[in-house]
Structures are given as C-alpha cells and as structure tokens.
Amino acid sequence: MTTHLRPPPATAEPDIDAREPIGLLLRDLRSVPGGLTSREAARRLQAYGPNELPHKGGRQWPLALLRQLVHPLALLLWVAAGLAWFAGTTNLAIAIVGVIILNGLLAFFQEQQAERAVEALGKYLPERSAVLRDGLVAHLESAELVRGDIVLLAEGDRVPADARLIEGTVDVDASMLTGESAPVTRTADAADDADRALDSPVLVFSGTVCVAGSARAVVHATGRRTEIGRIASLSARIGREESPLERQVRRVAWLIAGVAVVVGVGFLPLGVAAGLSWSAAFVFAIGLLVANVPEGLLPTITLALAAGVRSMAKAGALVKRLSAVETLGSTTVICTDKTGTLTQNSMRVEELRGPDGAESAHPRETAAVLARCSTADVAGGSGDPTELALLRFADDHGQNVTTSAREAARKALYPFDPRLKRMSTVDLVDGGLVVAVKGAPEQVLPLCSTELGGAELTADRRARLSALVDSMAGRALRVLAVARRDAPAIPGSRAEAEDGLCLLGFVGLVDPPRPEVADAVADCHSAGITVHVVTGDNGLTAAEIARRVGIGADRVVDGAALARMPEPDLDSVLVGGDEVVFSRAAPEDKLRIADALRDCGEVVAMTGDGVNDAPALRRADIGVAMGVGGTDVAKEAATVVLTDDNFATIVAGVREGRRVFDNVRKFVLYIFAHAVPEVLPFLLFAISGGAIPLPLTVLQILAIDLGTETLPALALGREPAEPGLMARRPRSRREGVVTGRMLLRAWGIMGVLSAVLVLGAYFAVLYAAGWHPGADVSDSSPLHHAYLQATTASFAAIVFCQIGTAFAARTERVSLRAIGLGTNKLLLGGIAFELLFAAALIYLPWLQDVFGTAALPAWVYAVLVPMPVLVWGADELFRLLTRRS
Numbered sequence: 013m014t015t016h017l018r019p020p021p022a023t024a025e026p027d028i029d030a031r032e033p034i035g036l037l038l039r040d041l042r043s044v045p046g047g048l049t050s051r052e053a054a055r056r057l058q059a060y061g062p063n064e065l066p067h068k069g070g071r072q073w074p075l076a077l078l079r080q081l082v083h084p085l086a087l088l089l090w091v092a093a094g095l096a097w098f099a100g101t102t103n104l105a106i107a108i109v110g111v112i113i114l115n116g117l118l119a120f121f122q123e124q125q126a127e128r129a130v131e132a133l134g135k136y137l138p139e140r141s142a143v144l145r146d147g148l149v150a151h152l153e154s155a156e157l158v159r160g161d162i163v164l165l166a167e168g169d170r171v172p173a174d175a176r177l178i179e180g181t182v183d184v185d186a187s188m189l190t191g192e193s194a195p196v197t198r199t200a201d202a203a204d205d206a207d208r209a210l211d212s213p214v215l216v217f218s219g220t221v222c223v224a225g226s227a228r229a230v231v232h233a234t235g236r237r238t239e240i241g242r243i244a245s246l247s248a249r250i251g252r253e254e255s256p257l258e259r260q261v262r263r264v265a266w267l268i269a270g271v272a273v274v275v276g277v278g279f280l281p282l283g284v285a286a287g288l289s290w291s292a293a294f295v296f297a298i299g300l301l302v303a304n305v306p307e308g309l310l311p312t313i314t315l316a317l318a319a320g321v322r323s324m325a326k327a328g329a330l331v332k333r334l335s336a337v338e339t340l341g342s343t344t345v346i347c348t349d350k351t352g353t354l355t356q357n358s359m360r361v362e363e364l365r366g367p368d369g370a371e372s373a374h375p376r377e378t379a380a381v382l383a384r385c386s387t388a389d390v391a392g393g394s395g396d397p398t399e400l401a402l403l404r405f406a407d408d409h410g411q412n413v414t415t416s417a418r419e420a421a422r423k424a425l426y427p428f429d430p431r432l433k434r435m436s437t438v439d440l441v442d443g444g445l446v447v448a449v450k451g452a453p454e455q456v457l458p459l460c461s462t463e464l465g466g467a468e469l470t471a472d473r474r475a476r477l478s479a480l481v482d483s484m485a486g487r488a489l490r491v492l493a494v495a496r497r498d499a500p501a502i503p504g505s506r507a508e509a510e511d512g513l514c515l516l517g518f519v520g521l522v523d524p525p526r527p528e529v530a531d532a533v534a535d536c537h538s539a540g541i542t543v544h545v546v547t548g549d550n551g552l553t554a555a556e557i558a559r560r561v562g563i564g565a566d567r568v569v570d571g572a573a574l575a576r577m578p579e580p581d582l583d584s585v586l587v588g589g590d591e592v593v594f595s596r597a598a599p600e601d602k603l604r605i606a607d608a609l610r611d612c613g614e615v616v617a618m619t620g621d622g623v624n625d626a627p628a629l630r631r632a633d634i635g636v637a638m639g640v641g642g643t644d645v646a647k648e649a650a651t652v653v654l655t656d657d658n659f660a661t662i663v664a665g666v667r668e669g670r671r672v673f674d675n676v677r678k679f680v681l682y683i684f685a686h687a688v689p690e691v692l693p694f695l696l697f698a699i700s701g702g703a704i705p706l707p708l709t710v711l712q713i714l715a716i717d718l719g720t721e722t723l724p725a726l727a728l729g730r731e732p733a734e735p736g737l738m739a740r741r742p743r744s745r746r747e748g749v750v751t752g753r754m755l756l757r758a759w760g761i762m763g764v765l766s767a768v769l770v771l772g773a774y775f776a777v778l779y780a781a782g783w784h785p786g787a788d789v790s791d792s793s794p795l796h797h798a799y800l801q802a803t804t805a806s807f808a809a810i811v812f813c814q815i816g817t818a819f820a821a822r823t824e825r826v827s828l829r830a831i832g833l834g835t836n837k838l839l840l841g842g843i844a845f846e847l848l849f850a851a852a853l854i855y856l857p858w859l860q861d862v863f864g865t866a867a868l869p870a871w872v873y874a875v876l877v878p879m880p881v882l883v884w885g886a887d888e889l890f891r892l893l894t895r896r897s
C-alpha cells in the first residue's frame with residue numbers, strides 16, 4: 013500500500029462481521045461474486061477514502077527538529093555555550109547557540125530531504141491488484157480498492173486489503189501481523205471456529221502475502237480500517253536503520269569531537285602560560301572546541317545517500333534502504349537470472365522439431381497440446397512469457413487459445429513447478445480425456461514411452477533425442493519437450509497422469525540478449541566484479557546466452573551436480589576466479605550459492621523474481637527483485653527492485669553506490685583539511701608565550717565553520733562520478749571511509765600548506781605595519797588596527813585555501829583536468845557564496861564590529877589570490893606522483 017497524501021475519508025462505514033456466512037456477508041457489503049461496477053466502486057472510493065495506510069505526516073517535524081538540537085554533539089556545543097556564558101562572554105555564548113541552531117536547521121532539512129527521497133520511491137512502483145470490476149478482471153492500483161470489491165489472489169501476491177475468501181485456497185505468510193513465520197492455510201469453505209479474527213481460516217489480511225494457491229475474496233476493510241492500519245506503528249514506511257557508513261562516520265565524528273575537547277582543554281594551561289588571563293584562555297579553549305566538533309558531518313552523509321537513492325530510482329533501481337546504496341557500491345559478485353534480466357524476455361518459438369529431428373511435420377498436434385497446457389492469457393498479455401510465446405505459436409497454427417475455451421475443457425491442472433520443471437493438464441477433447449505435458453526435456457523424456465507415430469523410445473533413440481536437444485540448446489534456444497496421451501479416466505495424481513506419454517517433439521524458443529547487457533558485463537569485469545548466472549534453464553542454452561553477453565561461461569554446474577557437491581568444493585568453484593553458469597538450478601540452490609559466497613567474504617547481489625527466491629534475496633547482501641516480472645513476495649524480500657528487470661540497471665546501481673561513497677570521502681577530506689590552519693595559529697600563539705598575538709579570533713573561526721564552508725562541502729556530495737570509477741577493484745568490506753591516504757592529503761599536505769600560507773599572510777600584514785614580536789597590539793595601541801587587519805588576512809587566507817582544497821577534493825586519483833573545472837555547478841555556486849559571505853564580514857561595518865575584522869589593503873589580495881592554486885596544485889602534484897607509482 014502506498015502512502016499518498018489525500019484527504020481522509022469523510023464518511024464512516026457501517027460495522028460488518030466478516031466471518032458471517034458468505035451470502036450474508038456479500039449482502040451486507042452490497043456486492044456480488046462478479047464484483048462491483050466501476051461506478052459503484054468510484055462512489056465508495058469517494059465516500060470512504062482510498063485503501064491507504066494512515067500517513068505519518070507533518071506533525072512529526074517538531075520532534076525531528078528537536079532531535080537535531082539535542083543529539084550528543086549538539087549537547088557538547090550546548091555545554092560549551094553554557095561555559096562561555098558562565099565566563100561572561102555573552103557574545104560567544106550567543107554565537108555558539110547560533111551555531112547549534114543553524115546546524116540543527118540544516119541537518120533537519122537534510123534529513124527531511126532524505127526521508128522524502130525514500131518515500132517518493134512509492135510512486136515509481138505503485139502496488140497493483142487483480143480485481144473484478146464490471147465482471148472483468150482489472151489490474152488496479154491497490155489504493156483504489158473499496159469494500160465489496162472481489163480480489164483475485166495468486167501465488168506471490170501481497171494481500172491488498174482485509175478480505176474474506178469466497179472461493180479457493182491459499183497459503184499465506186502472515187508473519188508481519190502475527191509474527192508466526194510458517195505460512196498458514198486459508199480456505200473459502202473452512203469451518204471457522206477461531207477465537208481471534210487473525211486466526212480465522214477464511215480471512216486474509218492486508219500486508220500478508222500469498223505464498224501458494226489461488227483464491228477469490230471479498231474485501232471487507234480497507235486502509236486505516238484494516239488490521240495493519242490499526243497497528244499504526246507498523247505503517248508501510250520503509251525502514252531507516254543506520255548504515256555501516258553512517259555508523260563509521262559517527263565514530264569518526266566522535267573521535268574528532270574527542271580530539272577537539274582535548275585540544276580545547278589542553279589550550280587552557282598553554283594559553284595561560286602564554287600570558288592570557290584565565291578567562292581569555294577559557295574563551296579560546298571553547299572556541300577551538302566549537303570549531304572542531306564536526307556536527308554537520310552526519311546529516312550531510314545522510315543527504316548524500318538520499319541523493320544516491322534518488323538518482324538510482326531515476327536509473328530504474330529502487331533502493332529500499334539508504335544503507336543499500338553503499339553496499340551496492342562494494343558489490344564483488346552478481347548472481348543473475350537469465351530470462352528477462354540478461355535477455356529481453358520477448359520469447360518467440362523459433363523452431364519445432366519432431367522426434368526424428370526433422371522440422372516437425374505435425375505442428376498442429378503439438379500446437380493443440382500447447383494451447384491446452386497453459387495458464388497464461390494471451391488476450392490480457394498476462395502470464396509466464398514462455399507460455400505466452402507458446403500460445404502465440406498455437407494461435408498461429410489454428411488453435412483456440414482463449415482462456416475461457418481452455419478452462420471449459422480442463423479437468424485437472426498440475427501447475428509448473430520450478431523443481432520438476434514441467435507442467436501438465438488433463439482436458440476433455442472431442443469427448444475423450446487427454447493428458448497434455450510440456451517441460452524441460454530431461455524431465456519429460458523419462459516419462460515418455462513412445463514417440464509420435466507409435467514407435468517405442470529405445471535407449472538408442474533417447475540418446476539421439478538428447479543430442480538433438482543439445483544441438484538446439486547450443487544455439488541459445490530454450491527447449492521444451494511436448495508430450496501427450498489419451499487417458500481412460502481422470503488420473504488420481506500427478507505421477508499417474510505424467511506416465512506412459514507419447515513424445516510429440518521439441519519447441520525451441522529464442523529470447524535475444526538485451527543489447528545493453530554486453531557493455532554492462534564489460535563494466536563489471538573492469539570493476540573487478542564477477543558475474544555468475546543462476547538459471548532454471550538448460551546449461552547449454554544458458555552458457556550460450558552468457559557467452560553472447562560476455563560472461564565467461566567456461567564452467568557450467570548443473571542442479572544435480574550442485575546437489576552432490578560438498579561445501580568446500582562449491583567454495584572453490586565460486587572463488588576460483590571463473591564465472592560459472594548454474595543451470596537447472598532450483599530456488600534453494602540460489603540460497604546455497606548466496607550463503608557460500610558470503611562465507612567466502614564476497615559482497616553478493618542476487619536477483620530473483622519468484623516466491624521461492626525470497627530466502628536467497630534476503631540472504632544476499634543485496635537482494636534484487638524484478639519490478640515487472642517479479643512477485644510481491646520477491647519485491648518484499650529484496651533490498652533493490654528493478655523497474656525494468658534489466659541487468660544493466662544493477663550495474664548502474666553499483667556505479668552510483670561507488671560514486672556516493674567516493675563523494676562522502678570527498679567532503680570528509682574537505683572538512684578535515686581546515687583543522688590544521690585553524691589550530692596551528694593557536695599553538696603558535698601559545699608556544700611563543702604570547703609574543704605572537706592570536707592570529708584568528710574565535711568568532712572568525714565560527715564564521716569559517718558555519719558560514720563559508722558549509723555549501724561547498726554539501727556540493728562535494730553531488731560531485732559527478734570520477735573517471736575510472738568502474739575500473740577499480742571493489743572496495744573491501746573492511747576499508748573504512750577515512751584512510752591513511754586521506755589523512756595525509758587533508759592534514760599532511762593541504763592542511764600544513766594552508767597553515768603556512770595563512771600565517772604568511774598574517775605576518776606579512778603585521779610586519780608591513782611595523783610590528784615586531786612582543787609588540788603591543790591591544791585596543792589602545794597604535795598597532796591595533798594593523799592587528800585587526802592581520803587577523804582578517806588570516807581569516808581570508810583560510811577561505812582562499814579552502815577554495816583550493818575544494819577543487820583538490822573533487823577527485824581522489826585523477827587530475828582536475830580529467831573532470832573539468834566547471835562540471836560541478838553547485839560547487840561553483842557554493843564558492844561564490846563563500847566569497848560573498850567573507851567579503852560581507854570584511855567590509856560591512858556592523859559585521860566588522862562583531863567579528864573583529866577590518867578592511868584589507870589591496871596588496872593583501874595579491875598574496876591571497878594565488879593561494880587556492882597553490883593548495884590545489886600541491887595536492888594535484890601528490891595525486892600525479894601516486895598515480896605514476
């Protein structure tokens with residue numbers, strides 16, 4: 013159920029007992045087994061409101077805002093503000109409170125944006141349900157369901173509203189309501205003696221999923237009146253747990269905060285020793301602390317992840333958890349399905365062979381079996397793509413392929429079973445019963461005793477037939493054997509029905525690879541990602557398709573061999589470096605493969621679409637469900653849903669994940685770099701014993717941290733992908749956000765250089781005014797104005813150096829030229845703002861008073877302007893040297 017914003021229903025619905033006899037219930041709901049009319053449904057929708065869960069709405073925001081103001085780092089700042097106030101520096105106290113509030117607001121808006129990005133995913137993938145309207149089956153958005161609607165439930169569907177079964181039997185997984193993980197059976201005509209409605213054998217509830225069977229049910233409660241609607245805390249909101257990246261960054265933030273406290277406290281005695289009064293030293297200690305607490309780091313990361321979620325959604329990959337963005341980026345193995353993911357899923361019968369290997373001389377007999385042995389609906393275009401292709405073939409050969417004709421003649425159905433890989437029906441044909449079977453040749457052939465024409469299937473014939481199948485499969489055809497027999501009576505079981513069959517021939521279907529997949533596979537290979545194919549199809553067919561898209565398919569492991577394979581052997585197959593095709597795989601095999609890969613330390617993305625794929629999707633690091641062809645169960649279990657079922661989209665997601673992670677590193681680097689030029693001047697002051705006056709005021713530091721730096725840091729989070737992003741090995745699970753190389757660049761290179769440049773500008777202004785170490789710069793001294801200009805020069809120099817740092821931080825390895833100077837427009841805007849803000853501080857008289865600044869003489873700009881180039885240049889050189897090595 014989606015959570016759109018629509019007005020709440022105006023009218024209350026009368027109470028109805030959903031467990032009363034069906035006839036009575038239908039009468040109370042003013043419905044009939046054929047469903048409501050569209051007009052009546054529209055009226056009820058208008059009167060009672062859409063079938064949606066109560067929206068967790070706007071009233072949440074005051075709390076969210078409050079949370080931003082009282083999180084631990086903010087509390088640290090509150091303490092600092094309290095101390096400043098206590099020390100009598102009200103100005104500083106107010107400034108710190110300003111820092112807290114501004115940061116809180118910024119973080120709040122970032123979090124809100126992040127939430128919205130995730131919530132907006134709902135609109136990409138509205139849930140749909142099959143419902144009877146005007147006597148016909150319609151596939152409507154679940155939100156449009158009303159009381160009295162008759163819904164059709166099938167395996168893999170999510171139950172869209174609370175409903176009473178009126179026909180059929182289903183197994184439902186009700187774990188999200190009852191916590192009971194084993195599926196329970198619900199039958200229309202069961203005797204209902206349960207105590208609780210939740211345990212009633214005739215009711216199904218919104219949010220639970222149908223894992224087997226099919227049924228019709230009449231809706232008796234929708235939206236907020238459903239069981240799940242009542243349990244408001246279980247609202248359909250997507251989970252928001254902290255990602256490993258956020259956890260890491262939180263730890264880093266705390267570490268830095270700890271260092272800030274130590275530096276601040278450490279400054280106290282140093283400051284006093286250098287000649288400051290206790291209260292002045294105290295004020296500076298607090299200033300240092302506030303300057304270095306990285307309170308903005310976490311929300312910025314959340315926002316970067318959310319931006320990743322948004323752009324992935326545009327690319328067709330709906331990510332259900334923010335944390336999945338980074339996990340996708342570190343994927344090392346992708347296990348993919350074949351049909352629809354690697355291929356176009358536009359199947360067509362390419363050839364039909366008789367048992368003799370010749371182009372079949374009896375297409376009509378084969379077509380007749382295919383027309384009956386099916387559950388797809390060509391007119392409505394719904395059903396398994398293989399079956400749709402077979403039905404179109406039957407249609408071309410003069411068969412009646414309408415569902416009504418088929419169902420009228422059907423006496424029994426043994427549906428397609430992915431383990432048995434075949435399906436059968438028993439139908440009444442011209443007054444006699446006929447068993448129709450189709451399926452994987454190795455499953456069907458053993459059930460056949462004769463072939464078309466009546467000849468017995470000898471061992472020799474069977475061997476030749478296998479060779480025929482292999483030759484078809486080797487041409488990338490999906491091959492199905494088709495068989496039939498006359499039956500004297502309706503068979504009692506599947507085994508009895510599928511016995512003593514007569515083989516009619518083999519159909520070969522083509523399903524060409526998607527054109528974009530070959531490039532995506534090549535990208536995977538250059539990015540160090542291994543691609544395994546796990547398919548229910550024949551090994552030769554799958555290997556040929558794999559080869560056509562560039563997957564190394566030298567090794568094919570078939571389902572039977574896999575079943576016999578001990579764990580250590582499987583491990584060595586999987587980590588041997590080869591790409592493997594697992595053919596004739598059952599859904600449980602996927603789980604085993606995911607498990608083995610994870611045990612081997614790989615980060616696994618696994619695709620799936622069926623009900624049985626759910627455990628493997630859950631077990632993989634990234635479960636990828638098919639949005640078009642997948643069941644609701646698979647989508648539920650997956651972390652990523654592909655709106656186009658396309659393999660290339662997974663790879664696009666990996667690229668996006670890597671980009672987001674890179675960008676997080678970029679702004680962490682940027683934020684780290686400023687610490688050195690801010691802290692070093694203080695140390696100089698302390699070490700000189702006060703002979704060198706303080707090069708920066710506390711409020712100037714706050715102006716940098718809060719005013720000039722914020723926007724460029726945010727803009728770095730939106731940096732486009734760096735060239736070569738998909739030419740690197742995947743990041744190891746153990747590799748953190750902060751690396752030694754990053755610290756070297758931030759502190760060792762850019763930080764130290766900036767500190768030198770900042771002090772250079774400071775001393776240049778002081779000396780030009782005739783200052784010497786130890787000279788008086790206090791309020792009343794003649795050097796005071798020069799001192800104000802000198803601290804202003806330090807402030808301006810930090811701003812200019814940070815511009816250089818921002819450009820350097822844009823790439824981790826390549827040169828700035830490779831990505832272009834102007835490709836991040838946000839950053840250019842951020843820097844423009846930074847300069848304007850700094851200019852205001854330097855030139856507006858009332859800001860001069862607050863921040864202790866003074867207008868700079870023009871020559872100082874000649875010193876300042878080269879600084880960005882110098883800082884960026886030093887890092888560029890470092891990157892060049894490390895690239896070479």
Ligand SMILES: Nc1ncnc2c1ncn2[C@@H]1O[C@H](COP(=O)(O)OP(=O)(O)OP(=O)(O)O)[C@@H](O)[C@H]1O
Binds near residue numbers: 351352398451452
């Ligand atoms: N509707 C069907 N009726 C009978 N047999 C089928 C049907 N669909 C598939 N088969 C047989 O079962 C085999 C496995 O099909 P299945 O659909 O389970 O494969 P899959 O795992 O979905 O394959 P892929 O990875 O290509 O998507 C097919 O190769 C085919 O021989």
